Amino acid sequence: MFSEINRRDDMIHNVFDTTDQDFAFSPNDPRCLSGEDSPTLMSPWNQTSPFMKSPWSNFNETVTTNSPQNGLIGSLVREEGHVYSLSVKNEILYTGSDSKNIRMWKNMKEFAAFKSNSGFVKAIILSGDKIFTGHQDGKVRVWKISPKNPSIHKRVGTLPMFFDIFKASIRPKNYVQVKRNRTALWIKHADSISCMSMNPEQDFLYSGSWDRTFKVWRVKNSKCIESVKAHDDAVNSVVATVDGLVYTGSADGTVKVWKREHENCKNIRHVLVQTLLSQECAITSLAVNKSGLVVYCGSSDGLVNFWEREKQLSHGGVLKGHKLAVLCLATAGNLVFSGSADKNICVWRRVATVHTCLSVLSGHTGPVKCLTVEEDKESTSSGDDQKWVVYSGSLDKSVKVWSVSEMAPDSQYIKWAAWSILDQPSDSEGLEKTTICKYVTHVLLQRLLSITALTVNKQVWLCTVAHQTGLVNFWKREAQ
Numbered sequence: 001m002f003s004e005i006n007r008r009d010d011m012i013h014n015v016f017d018t019t020d021q022d023f024a025f026s027p028n029d030p031r032c033l034s035g036e037d038s039p040t041l042m043s044p045w046n047q048t049s050p051f052m053k054s055p056w057s058n059f060n061e062t063v064t065t066n067s068p069q070n071g072l073i074g075s076l077v078r079e080e081g082h083v084y085s086l087s088v089k090n091e092i093l094y095t096g097s098d099s100k101n102i103r104m105w106k107n108m109k110e111f112a113a114f115k116s117n118s119g120f121v122k123a124i125i126l127s128g129d130k131i132f133t134g135h136q137d138g139k140v141r142v143w144k145i146s147p148k149n150p151s152i153h154k155r156v157g158t159l160p161m162f163f164d165i166f167k168a169s170i171r172p173k174n175y176v177q178v179k180r181n182r183t184a185l186w187i188k189h190a191d192s193i194s195c196m197s198m199n200p201e202q203d204f205l206y207s208g209s210w211d212r213t214f215k216v217w218r219v220k221n222s223k224c225i226e227s228v229k230a231h232d233d234a235v236n237s238v239v240a241t242v243d244g245l246v247y248t249g250s251a252d253g254t255v256k257v258w259k260r261e262h263e264n265c266k267n268i269r270h271v272l273v274q275t276l277l278s279q280e281c282a283i284t285s286l287a288v289n290k291s292g293l294v295v296y297c298g299s300s301d302g303l304v305n306f307w308e309r310e311k312q313l314s315h316g317g318v319l320k321g322h323k324l325a326v327l328c329l330a331t332a333g334n335l336v337f338s339g340s341a342d343k344n345i346c347v348w349r350r351v352a353t354v355h356t357c358l359s360v361l362s363g364h365t366g367p368v369k370c371l372t373v374e375e376d377k378e379s380t381s382s383g384d385d386q387k388w389v390v391y392s393g394s395l396d397k398s399v400k401v402w403s404v405s406e407m408a409p410d411s412q413y414i415k416w417a418a419w420s421i422l423d424q425p426s427d428s429e430g431l432e433k434t435t436i437c438k439y440v441t442h443v444l445l446q447r448l449l450s451i452t453a454l455t456v457n458k459q460v461w462l463c464t465v466a467h468q469t470g471l472v473n474f475w476k477r478e479a480q
Contacts, residue, residue, distance in 0.1 A: 073401040093399070098121075139193070161222060230250070236283055293310055331373075334406055
């Protein structure tokens with residue numbers, strides 16, 4: 001029996017072993033909805049079985065036709081380096097890599113590009129007609145979009161500015177120790193910039209660095225007004241949010257909360273108000289939802305922790321969906337996206353305090369390094385369910401574009417499926433309705449291609465095949 005199961009497991013794996021070319025189409029493409037090439041019909045679990053034919057065949061067709069489709073729209077590939085940073089505004093995507101180029105994409109095609117003096121573009125922030133890019137040489141470069149031709153970008157400055165460096169270098173008190181035998185000006189990063197963030201009012205720019213500090217820049221005059229020694233190791237993520245709060249995550253395993261205070265009209269300072277997390281695993285990413293009420297933290301152990309401001313930033317729970325480090329996070333509406341070194345992107349939906357994994361986006365052949373999200377304007381204008389366009393950059397040197405719906409699978413499908421299994425008397429004899437419902441509710445966190453009830457030596461098993469990953473699970477009723 002189980003040799004037969006293992007053989008079929010291998011067959012399922014082969015069915016779902018797809019390439020980028022297999023997914024290079026719009027989720028609304030008729031090929032996605034065609035029964036002729038449907039992976040549901042290709043699955044060996046929907047062929048003639050020595051046990052029984054799955055009663056879920058009609059159910060699967062209903063889900064495929066009526067449920068929102070989450071999937072790949074296309075891929076942007078430019079063989080020039082790993083993609084480290086993304087930012088999108090008004091359907092124009094900016095990509096930064098370990099080359100010296102910042103490229104712009106529109107309607108899935110390259111729109112324009114501009115070049116910096118330093119490679120490894122680690123962060124991109126869009127603010128009005130300006131673009132801020134953070135680089136491995138520790139500098140922030142400022143670009144301005146031409147009002148006459150949006151494809152032309154001119155560099156208008158570098159932070160810190162040369163005059164500010166010259167002025168500060170005259171006074172010895174402006175030098176701070178950055179390593180055991182090395183000092184540097186406090187207004188300059190002494191190591192690579194790893195992350196940047198702009199506060200909602202867009203008057204302060206924050207830059208985090210491997211030099212263990214984050215610096216605060218006043219946007220209107222491009223001056224560094226504060227440098228904060230924030231952590232004992234590299235700062236991997238910084239997020240500025242509402243009410244003057246700033247969150248930082250570090251390789252030292254801590255997540256800290258800082259509060260911006262105004263000493264006078266010119267000077268500000270940031271005060272540590274809380275440490276949310278302290279652990280051995282490095283903090284690799286942070287994200288805060290638009291309202292600023294939920295804080296998410298990804299770490300090298302593959303977990304996503306979250307905290308809720310409404311409960312005085314108390315720990316809300318842990319999202320477990322990845323096998324390797326969570327390298328990036330993004331939020332949009334009620335959704336949370338987590339990209340990982342395991343090459344996958346998990347889509348989580350938050351309802352009240354409960355998070356559910358809606359789908360797993362697979363297709364990258366390298367770690368997912370960065371994410372950015374923009375509202376799908378077509379879904380907004382049509383009045384249908386809220387959809388988002390998700391951009392993911394990877395160390396496989398590509399950017400993938402995904403369409404994701406905010407609508408969760410209908411709970412009625414779960415109830416219908418449970419009763420459908422019970423309509424098979426020979427294979428469900430002795431099983432209680434509540435027991436079956438518990439099984440199905442547990443496994444249907446993601447959409448399923450099929451679920452089959454079968455009897456082996458008078459023991460009833462459930463076999464499930466996941467829609468996104470092709471993962472096959474077997475469930476046995478525990479003795480009571």
